[in-house]
Amino acid sequence: MLIPVILSGGSGTRLWPLSRELYPKQLLPLVGERTMLQDTAARLDGLAAEGPIVVCNEHHRFMVAEQLRQLGTDPTAIVLEPVGRNTAPAVAIAALVAQRAHGAGRDPVLLVMPADHLLKDVRAFHAAVRHGLEAARTGKLVTFGVVPSKPETGYGYIRRGAGQGPAFPIAEFVEKPDATRAAEYVASGEYLWNSGMFMFRAARYLEELGRLAPAMLAACEAALAGAKTDLDFTRLSAEAFGRCPSDSIDYAVMEKTRDAVVVPLDAGWNDVGSWAALHESLPADASGNVTRGDVITEDSSGCYLYSTERLVAAVGLKDHVVVETKDAVLVAPRERVQDVKNLVTRLKALGRSETAMHREVFRPWGSYDSVDSGSRFQVKRLTVKPGAQLSLQMHHHRAEHWIVVSGTARITCNDKVFLLSENESTYIPIGATHRIENPGKVPLYVIEVQSGSYLGEDDIVRFEDTYGREGTNT
Numbered sequence: 001m002l003i004p005v006i007l008s009g010g011s012g013t014r015l016w017p018l019s020r021e022l023y024p025k026q027l028l029p030l031v032g033e034r035t036m037l038q039d040t041a042a043r044l045d046g047l048a049a050e051g052p053i054v055v056c057n058e059h060h061r062f063m064v065a066e067q068l069r070q071l072g073t074d075p076t077a078i079v080l081e082p083v084g085r086n087t088a089p090a091v092a093i094a095a096l097v098a099q100r101a102h103g104a105g106r107d108p109v110l111l112v113m114p115a116d117h118l119l120k121d122v123r124a125f126h127a128a129v130r131h132g133l134e135a136a137r138t139g140k141l142v143t144f145g146v147v148p149s150k151p152e153t154g155y156g157y158i159r160r161g162a163g164q165g166p167a168f169p170i171a172e173f174v175e176k177p178d179a180t181r182a183a184e185y186v187a188s189g190e191y192l193w194n195s196g197m198f199m200f201r202a203a204r205y206l207e208e209l210g211r212l213a214p215a216m217l218a219a220c221e222a223a224l225a226g227a228k229t230d231l232d233f234t235r236l237s238a239e240a241f242g243r244c245p246s247d248s249i250d251y252a253v254m255e256k257t258r259d260a261v262v263v264p265l266d267a268g269w270n271d272v273g274s275w276a277a278l279h280e281s282l283p284a285d286a287s288g289n290v291t292r293g294d295v296i297t298e299d300s301s302g303c304y305l306y307s308t309e310r311l312v313a314a315v316g317l318k319d320h321v322v323v324e325t326k327d328a329v330l331v332a333p334r335e336r337v338q339d340v341k342n343l344v345t346r347l348k349a350l351g352r353s354e355t356a357m358h359r360e361v362f363r364p365w366g367s368y369d370s371v372d373s374g375s376r377f378q379v380k381r382l383t384v385k386p387g388a389q390l391s392l393q394m395h396h397h398r399a400e401h402w403i404v405v406s407g408t409a410r411i412t413c414n415d416k417v418f419l420l421s422e423n424e425s426t427y428i429p430i431g432a433t434h435r436i437e438n439p440g441k442v443p444l445y446v447i448e449v450q451s452g453s454y455l456g457e458d459d460i461v462r463f464e465d466t467y468g469r470e471g472t473n474t
Contacts, residue, residue: 001108002049002133003076003202005094006040008056008064008115009084012355013341014274017328018306021356026115027063030278034071037064037115041073043122047129049111051076053097055090058082061233062364062467076101080230082238087196088252089244092209092220095202097234100224109136110205112198112249118281120268128265131166132199140261141208142167142199143254145192147266151182154273154338156194156250158262159185167261173250192264196271198249205253213252219244231468275321275330275337279304293324302334326359326369364467365390366443378455382436384409384444389437391465398452398459400428402436407444410437433463 010024019025026036034042041052051074056064058080068075077097081090091112098108111129119125132142145158156176161169173194177185185191210217219240226237254260270281282290289297293307295314302319305312309326321337323330332340347355360369365388372379384390384407392412402411403425411418411426412435419439420426428434430452438444462470 001102001106002047003098003108003110004041004044004047004049004052005091005098005110005112006037006052006054006115007087007090007112008037008054008060009081009090010116011084013344014338015272015278016340016344017325017330017354018308018323020354020358022059023063023358023362024060024116025272027060027067030272031118031281035067036118036272038067038071039119040113040115040117041068041071043119043125044111046122046126047111050108053077053079053094054115055079055081055094057084058233058235063362065232066364075232077234078232079234080236082236082241085241085244085246086248088209088213088247088249089216089220089241091198091249092206092217093224093236095205096220096224098202099206107201107203109133109199109201114196114271116272117195117197118268118270118272122267124267125265128166128263128267129199132263135167135261135263136199136201136204139201139204140167140259141204141254141257143170143260143262144195144197144199144265145262146195146269147264148186148191148193151179151186152193153177153179153182154277155271157182157185157191158194159191160262160264165264167263170254170260170262173255192262193269194250195265195269197265198254204259208253208257208259212256213245213247216245216247216252275304275323275332275340276334279321279334304334328354363390364388364469368448371447373455376451376453376455378450380448380450381405382444382446382448384436384438384446386438386441386443389466390435391460391462391467391469392433392435393460393462394431394433395452395459396461397430397454398450399430400434401449401451402426402428403447403449405445405447407438407442408440409444409446410439411435412437 008026012019012021012024015025029035053076061080079093102108135142157174159171161171163169223236223241226240228235270277272278279290284290288302291305295305295307295312298315300314300317303317304321306323312322312324319334321332321334344355360367366383366385369381371381404420404422409420411420413428414432
């Protein structure tokens with residue numbers, strides 16, 4: 001029995017401004033029409049695997065569920081982490097969930113994959129997984145080492161030991177090297193990039209974690225024992241999981257166990273860890289430019305140019321990255337894109353909201369786009385999916401005026417329920433209990449004008465909610 005585990009965490013810093021804390025890169029369609037999470041789930045087709053266990057931030061839960069639904073993937077579980085505790089606890093929780101899902105006496109093999117990696121050769125990936133499966137069934141803890149295509153200073157390395165393969169003993173794990181040492185590693189043929197993908201029986205991982213990090217395992221067991229079911233989600237105990245030590249699976253287990261092996265993987269892997277890495281992963285034009293969206297260039301080469309909303313025009317640029325979103329624009333030399341995370345740190349220190357969310361914010365019912373704002377007003381464009389509804393709610397400090405632009409809305413305002421069609425409007429006074437629903441079969445578009453002394457998203461009192469968000473502002 002093979003159960004994939006998809007780790008969908010991330011802070012959204014390295015690919016800012018497209019990636020944000022509440023909308024990280026795995027939820028974005030960076031390399032095609034599907035998001036990276038969807039690509040990760042789709043590459044499991046043909047492996048005869050169970051539905052995946054997805055471990056994600058609770059703020060991402062509705063987007064994760066919706067993207068899997070669009071793909072037609074039925075997950076075994078979607079587990080919500082109340083706080084990030086790195087990969088070792090996340091995998092422990094997944095192993096415990098897998099055992100619980102399949103009952104006593106069943107010991108599934110877990111295939112652990114980050115949700116934000118690119119793999120171009122799915123057939124080669126499947127072959128490596130099958131090799132790893134043979135080793136995992138015998139009790140080995142398998143990691144996949146990427147056959148390096150060049151010296152790379154941004155990755156950790158694994159030196160494989162002597163053996164016939166396809167699963168080799170691990171001689172050592174090596175931290176990110178400098179350029180000279182990276183070149184030596186690649187020339188030797190003994191070193192592989194550390195991919196962050198793993199395979200092992202659930203019980204074997206938990207056994208080793210209990211031996212090497214017993215406090216971590218105990219905290220994970222307590223967090224799952226205190227978990228609650230929330231719609232299709234497993235919500236871990238925040239108190240118990242908050243006490244869990246934070247560590248990576250490499251440091252906590254793989255570098256210390258005596259049963260670690262590595263399977264070489266040559267499948268066009270890339271962790272898309274920077275704008276430069278994304279540029280290298282995509283087809284370029286004759287001038288070496290990778291463009292997306294409304295972009296025009298003149299005498300420019302080696303650039304990554306991305307437009308989401310407006311025309312991006314570049315003249316005389318060489319080896320630069322330009323990324324335009326509705327509320328931010330990034331311009332940087334390709335060789336400096338690793339410093340984007342430093343820029344995000346500065347923005348966070350300044351209290352800038354652009355680090356956390358986009359101007360368009362996604363909700364389980366659709367999305368809202370903040371079009372304009374002032375000291376006592378805010379204008380939003382709401383998009384409500386067919387059959388969806390906002391929570392039944394009220395505000396203490398603001399009134400709202402709604403204008404239907406397209407579609408039909410069912411409006412609740414206190415004890416009145418009525419329909420609004422295109423070009424019709426209504427007014428929601430301060431303190432009124434209200435709701436918007438889309439009873440139709442096409443998206444509903446509404447312009448919302450808020451006015452009042454306080455316009456924050458936390459001025460919401462929810463009375464009923466289809467999506468289990470009572471008492472929250474997400």
